[in-house]
Structure formats: C-alpha cells, structure tokens
Amino acid sequence: MTALKLENVNKSFGPVHVLKDINLTVEEGEFVVFVGPSGCGKSTLLRVIAGLEDASSGTIAIGGEEVNTVPPAKRGIAMVFQSYALYPHLTVKDNMGLGLRQEGRDKSVVEERVAKASAMLDLDRYLTRRPAELSGGQRQRVAIGRAIVRDPKLFLFDEPLSNLDAALRMNTRVEIAALHRTLSASMIYVTHDQIEAMTLADKIVVLRDGRIEQVGSPMELYNNPANRFVASFLGSPSMNFLERSVPGLPAGQTLGIRPEHLHLAEDGPIKGEVTHVERLGGDTNLLVRTDEDETLTVRLFGQDMTPVGARVTLGYKATDAFYFDAEDARLQPEAA
Template sequence: MGSLQLKSVRKSFGSVDVLKGIDLDVKDGEFVIFVGPSGCGKSTLLRIIAGLDDATSGSITIDGAEVVSVPPAKRGIAMVFQSYALYPHLSVKDNMGLGLKQAGTPKAEIDKRIDRASAMLSLEKYLARRPAELSGGQRQRVAIGRAIVREPKLFLFDEPLSNLDAALRVNTRLEIARLHRELKATMIYVTHDQVEAMTLADKIVVLDAGVVQQVGSPMELYNRPANLFVAGFIGSPGMNFIDAARLGVADARTVGVRPEHLSLSREAGEWQGKVVHVEHLGADTIVYLESDKVGTITARLFGEHHYEPGETIFATPAEGQTHRFDENGHAIR
C-alpha cells in the first residue's frame, strides 16, 4: 500500500503550461521530496496528486488504481499544509479526530488512533487545549497527528515547516523523519528548502518550469547532477561555474566546482585571486574571491580561517571533484 505512479501529467492554466508532462514512480514506504524554485510547479503537482486540482491530462495511479476521477476523500491520502488549518473552537483531540468522526468511525477506534498518534507526537498533555493555547510547533504536530489517525496510503506535506522558526524547523524535521521510520509510510513532501530535502528524502525530484530536471537520492544529485540547474540548486553555497575556455578545457562549455572542494593558500595554487568578502559562520568560513582567470568564485572552508578583503590568495580544486557541462548545460560523464 502507498505506491504512486504519474504518467505524462500535465497542467495548463489557459495558454500557460505549469506542468509539462511529469513521469514519476514512488515505491511503497519511500520518502520523496519535490524541490525547486518558486513557480516551478511542485505545489501544483502535490495538489493534483491529492485531487485538490485537476490535471489537464495524464494518469495518476495509487496502489495500482487510477484515481484521476476519484474525489480527494476517496484517494486514501492525508495532507499536511503550510498553514495548520485547525478549527480554533475545537480541542486538539477533536481536531485530530474530526475526519474520522465525519467518516463514521466508531468512537473507540477514534480514541485508540488519537492515543497512538498523540503518544508518537508527545501531545498527550495538550489534548484538551485549543489551537490558540499552543505554540506554532505544537499546532503543526496536531496537523500531522490529524493526518496520522487517518492511516492513509499516502502522506502529502506542502511546505509544513515554513511557518516555524529555525530551531522548531530542526526539531519538527527530526520528528517527521522519526515518524517515517516508525510508520513505514509513503510520504511525499514539497519544500523549497534544500536542507530539508537533503536530510529527509530517500529520493528527491528536482523541478524547474514544470519539468523534472532529475530524480535521485540526495547524494546522487549532489555528486552527479544531471545539468547546470541541478548542480546550482543542490548544495550551499551554490556550485561555482567557470567558462571552460578560460581553463583550456576543449570538450566542455562550463566547468563546475563546489565551494567545499576548493582549498586556499597564501603561497601557491591553481587560480590566483583577491579576497572580496569573508563570512565567518563558526563551523565554516565562506570566502569570496575575484580571479582574473576564472572570475568570481566561492570557497567553503571547514572551521575558522582568517582572510582579509583585498588579500591575494590562491584557490585549487580538489582532484577529481570538478564537473563538466556541454553547450546545452547537460553533464558530461
């Protein structure tokens, strides 16, 4: 239970094509994350899977059954939104159990499922409270609990951590990862935050302008990006892109090297440059260089390093850690 197949899924609003033929297979129990910039179509795709929007064309199959014409309530999915969408006049317990009550589930079964979900999410002592009496993180856990009690085939998350502060984002991210392991459920998650994608996903789907750019595990996308877009989107700071002609590389248009794969030296190195700016982050030091040979590049160094703007230093890429791209932006293997 919980497999999903998309075949040639398209969505158009008038003459604007938002999704341009999406093909995807999600296995039972996988944690799949859709990432991409604003407007790439990731939330639209999630809403089409949920049945909240209609596809212009294409096939959507859940557990082998075509669901394009099936209403949302009958698809066996549960969705957690960016906004918590809780009823302010109902208690936590009633918010979590409302969908089951409306479906005619026996009270004893509702109570059993709520007890299990509240224990998993550490909500037991908040069951009698109303949403206004909870923190943002607690309200998001209630929204997740409401999804859990439905025991769906698919969990769909639409940027569920966007309204939380940094510390709560980390804590809630850990809770979602733990829930996935415990429930062994299929989860599809939309985010623009690549840290969430890299730390949570079994498989990442990178979208841009309604097209799937690459599908793979986090480290596959990091180590073997299919094109310039994926290479620049995955990784922080973003990959350095250098005109291959500047380096004398004849069989490529662009050479890429990640900031963390550059070493710096005051004595000697491959590319000489001047320090433009330095960011001291404690665990990392980010150094921006301007080089006559390769242009502006960024280096990410582990730990604290002291360089000054205007200082002349040398950057050297690690052996075997450069990427080559052709004139169409596709990776050259």
C-alpha cells in the same frame, strides 16, 4: 506495492502549461521530496495527486488503482498544509479526530487512533488546549497528528515548515524523519528548501518549469547532477561556475566546483582577491573575485584568518570538477 504512479501527467490553466509530461513512481514506504524554485509546479503537482486539481491529461494511480476521477476524500491520502488548517474553536483532541468522526467511525476507534497519534507526537499534555494556546511547532504537530489518525495510503506535505523559525524547523524536520521511520509510510513532501530535501528524502525529484529535471537519492544528485540547474540547486553554499578563470577551458564550457572542494594553495589555476569573509565558527567562507572578474565561494573547514583584501591562489582536485556544455548539460569526464 507501488504507492504512487504518474504517467504522462499534464496540467494546464487555460493557455498556461504548468505540468509537462510528468512520469514518476513512488514505492511503498518511500519518502519522496519535490524540490525546486518558486513557480516550478511542485505544489500544483501535489494538488493534482491529492485530487484538489484535475490533471489535464495522463494517469494517476495510488496503491495500484487509477484515481483520476476519484474525489480527494476517497483517494486514501492525508495532506498536511503550510497553514496548519486547524479549527480554532476545537481542542487538539477534537481537531485530530474530526476527519474520522466525519467518516462516521466508531467513537472507540477515534479515541484509540487519537491516543496513539498524540503519544507518538508528544501531544498528550495538550489534548484539551485550543490552537491559540499552542506554539507554531505544536500546531504543526497537531496537523500531522490529524493526518496520522486517518491511516492513509499516502501522506502529502505541502511546505509544512515554512511558517516556523529556524530552530523549530530543524526540530520538526527531525520529528518528521522519526515519524517516517516509525510508520514506514509512503510520504511526498514539497519544499523549496534544499536542506530539507537533502536531510529528509529517500528520493528527490527536482522540478523546473513544470518538468522533472532529475530523480535520485540526495547524494546521487549531489555527486552526479545531470545538468547545471540541478548542480546549482543542491548544496549550500551553492556550486561555483567559472568560464574564464580556469586556464585551458574550451570555449562554451563551464567548470563547476563546489566551495568545499576549493583550497588555498601556493600554486593553483585560480587567482584572485578576497572580497568578503564569513567566519561561522566551525568553518569559514571566503568570497573571492578572480583576476578574470568572476566571483566564487571557498568553504574552508575550521577557523581561517585570511583577511579581506588578501591575494589568494586556489586549487582543486581534477576529480572534484564538473563540466557543463553551452546548453548547461553535464559533460562526462572523457567528454570534457
């Protein structure tokens, strides 16, 4: 069954057109990540799916049923917010079970579902605590547990890790991925962090200015970006783009090459000077200013002792190069 289907969804706030002809299908059990820069419309799209905002036009179907006029509480969704949204005066147990109690569920059902969710999220020892007695990561697990107990058709996550520090973000990311495997649930996850998108998603939806730029698996988008925007957004460090530093490149075209696909060479097409070095232990990033006054990043695996100020020559395999036209659309190899 299709978990979610959006057809020609638009959203405007007065004269501002925020979402533009969104068409998307989420299959049952898929983990779909909406990713894009701030202001691209990803959180607005999530709120439209949840019913917290009305679509200006188009159709929204959840579990095969149109829900455009269905209130949020009746859509069969559960939402996890960036801010946790926990009641400070309630215990962990009461926060997790509150939604079910408000629905009038039997006490035994509430107890059973809270127990199951707390065991799944390793929250058993914290059930009698209040949010102020928990760490940020534990509070976010409580918010996720509150969503789980509702047994929704669709989970919606709105940048749930942005308030956590780097170590907690990684741990909680692993927990969310494990949770998805355990529940086999349909999940939509909004983030501006492309690492979260690459590591969590079955399918990534890249948004820009209220439009979908490309949809596909993480490696599909990484290896075959449709345009320069998608190519630049996925990958860390981001893709290099050169217009003057590559001999023979036709006017109006841009060459894209990922940092890990560049290497130091005795004879290569790109020459320049190292302006900065980042030694990260497992690998080394060189920032190079080319002789044509363009800056690029070179990712070298392992420890490299090239100093700042060194003259370097860089090479790459032709099969690793991407080409883009003047409108930033991807050119296929035969057209480049």
